Amino acid sequence: MNTDKVRDLIQNGIIDSKVEAIDTTGTNDHFSVVVISDSFEGLSLIEQHQMVYKAVGAYMTNEIHALEIKTYSTKAWKEKK
Numbered sequence: 001m002n003t004d005k006v007r008d009l010i011q012n013g014i015i016d017s018k019v020e021a022i023d024t025t026g027t028n029d030h031f032s033v034v035v036i037s038d039s040f041e042g043l044s045l046i047e048q049h050q051m052v053y054k055a056v057g058a059y060m061t062n063e064i065h066a067l068e069i070k071t072y073s074t075k076a077w078k079e080k081k
Helices: 003-013 045-063 074-081
Strands: 018-023 030-036 066-072
Touching: 003 030, 003 045, 030 045, 045 066, 045 074, 066 074
Parallel strands: 030 066
Antiparallel strands: 018 030
């Protein structure tokens, strides 16, 4: 699995999302993602992360061994920057 595939999975699963994916170990199975989406507005952090896990689906237990997730609504992302 590569970062483009991880990004595509999440963007396809969370339609209005912007995703940055990084291979944290160079082994194509440990990733860190930042996901920005208006869909996260009003959701708990757990609910946001569940959306990301749902988007990557069965890849999470097969091709993806570890996934560090940071999620932000568009508003929260703008405030962070």
